[in-house]
Amino acid sequence: MIAVVPELLRQRPFRRYWTGQTVSVLGDQITFLAIPLAAVLVLHADAAQMGWLSMAGLLPALLFSLPAGAWADRRGRRRQTMIAADLLRAALMVSLPVVYALGALTLAQLYAVAFAVGTLAVVFDVCNATLFVSLVRPEEYVRGNSLTSGSRAFSFVAGPSVGGLLVQVLAAPLALLADACSYLVSAALLARIAPVEPPAAPPRKGHFTAGLRFIFRSRVLRSMVAAAATVNFFNFVFHTLVILYAVNQLGLNAGLLGMVIGAGAVGSVIGAVLTGRIVRAIGVGPTAVLGFVGFPAPLILIPLASGPTPMLLAAFFAAEFASGFGLMLLDIANASLQSAVIPDALRSRVSGAFRTVNYGVRPLGALVGGTLGSAIGLRPTLWIATVGGLLSVLWLLPSPIPRLRELPDEEPDPAAEAEAEAETDAEVETDAAADQKTAAAA
Known part of the structure; x- marks a missing residue:
């Protein structure tokens, strides 16, 4: 049995990371079906309203990807940021079935949740690229990406089927509880790994x-x-x-x-x-x-x-x-x-x-x-x-x-190299000035 398990999955940190990702993308596919169905079946949204709902989920990637990437590199501690993003997304998903059970679900809340979840997905994803290389050696990048992409491919097959079944058995908003659970599983597994991440990037001109x-x-x-x-x-x-x-x-x-x-x-x-x-x-x-x-x-x-x-x-x-x-x-x-x-x-x-x-x-x-x-x-x-x-x-x-x-x-990063050269030149000039002072004192 062990022989057929990919080598990366025998490594506990990567296995936990990959399992969390697999559960999370499966939950995302359920939500991809359940939120539009909630809009159509529960709130009777028309074509224009469905367009706005789709736009609410897509817009954060356009608006926030650049600033989120700059913030994540400057802050560091990317794993902690990903855990926080998972917990917040779980809370947002839970809010929809709760409000639905109270008979107060509105399109405005669906728009707001889609936009907020999209924003948190941006933050999670820009951090994820760095966490991945903290767990995988360069010679294993293709194997690691094959495993994570395989999870996404599996979610394309299983997600709509599971989502459709949950929507049919429950109501569409209640099916979103499955995605909330997937975010909690992802956060719990991320909390149980401790890879050595790259240090935070120093602030400098043009960081954004x-x-x-x-x-x-x-x-x-x-x-x-x-x-x-x-x-x-x-x-x-x-x-x-x-x-x-x-x-x-x-x-x-x-x-x-x-x-x-x-x-x-x-x-x-x-x-x-x-x-x-x-x-x-x-x-x-x-x-x-x-x-x-x-x-x-x-x-x-x-x-x-x-x-x-x-x-x-x-x-x-x-x-x-x-x-x-x-x-x-x-x-x-x-x-x-x-x-x-x-x-x-x-x-x-x-x-x-x-x-x-x-x-x-x-x-x-x-x-x-x-x-x-x-x-x-x-x-x-x-x-x-x-x-x-x-x-x-x-x-x-x-x-x-x-x-x-x-x-x-x-x-190489030319800006970082130029900055390092400037710092080296400054150190050389400082040392030379100190030597001159010492010689003059002598």
Whole structure:
């Protein structure tokens, strides 16, 4: 039995960290289903109100990722911050079923909780990047990211099913208690590990924007963030319209469609399991390139789909299965590259800058998708989205990434080096002045 357990999971600190992450992302998927269902089934929200609810959850990543990353690097003690974020999110989730039981649940509270939970998720995630490298050695970055991405892939499969069952057995707001419990489990497990974290970054000029400036100076990170922003933008154009297209134009049953898409998410689980082997076979850089092709390319099957219902469902299953596999290649390779090249002192700020760009384009993609769908039709817009997503790989081709077989070394922080040189020069000048004084006294 021990032989089949990954080596990292035999290490107690990482096992506790990974277990907490696994439980937490499963709870997140339940909430992803339960909060919208609470709005629709309990509060009878209309389309515009659902749009505002979605925006409330997305907006914090755009507004707060940069300042949260700067704050986390300056404060240090990132594990403690993550525990506090988990406890606060648990309290927020509990507030909804409590107010529902009192008959006082409102859309305003759903908006507020979605915004607050989104804000705390930003704080948690920018700290998480640093905690991960405190627990995992550089040579194990790919294995570690495969395990954490595998948890996320499993949540795509199990989360909606568990969430749907809880909503059906209980009421939608009461199902949120499961996510509250998941945050408490995560906090408890984080409290039981004590990795040596990088020290807090010293305050200096440009601290707030240091993450963005580091990304744009790095050829690896600059091309990665451009490619990720491009694929995210077109992916949200696609997903804004795909369910509407499937139900209204293809005539598919919404319940059966959801089951097929959920089953297709198994591709993500298989991708998480196999990505480590693919990296060892072709290298981490080519795996990243393959992911940026393999994630959007299979979605072309959906605007191509035609014929009887079984053929349409088969197309949706194949698209979701293959796209999920490609997503794991993309996520694991990119996360490993980021872990390798970002200096510890800048890690939270760079993570915040990545989130600002990647999450910032998502509501824009949704807005463009809705506008184009109304103007030119659903199927032409889906074609634009799938072809546009494929263009993201063009950002990588002139960069060093396609030629990277192994993880590169950490890239230096020019600002920190300049500051260290200035301090050294000042010390030399001070020593020289002291010597002159000593000589004069003699």
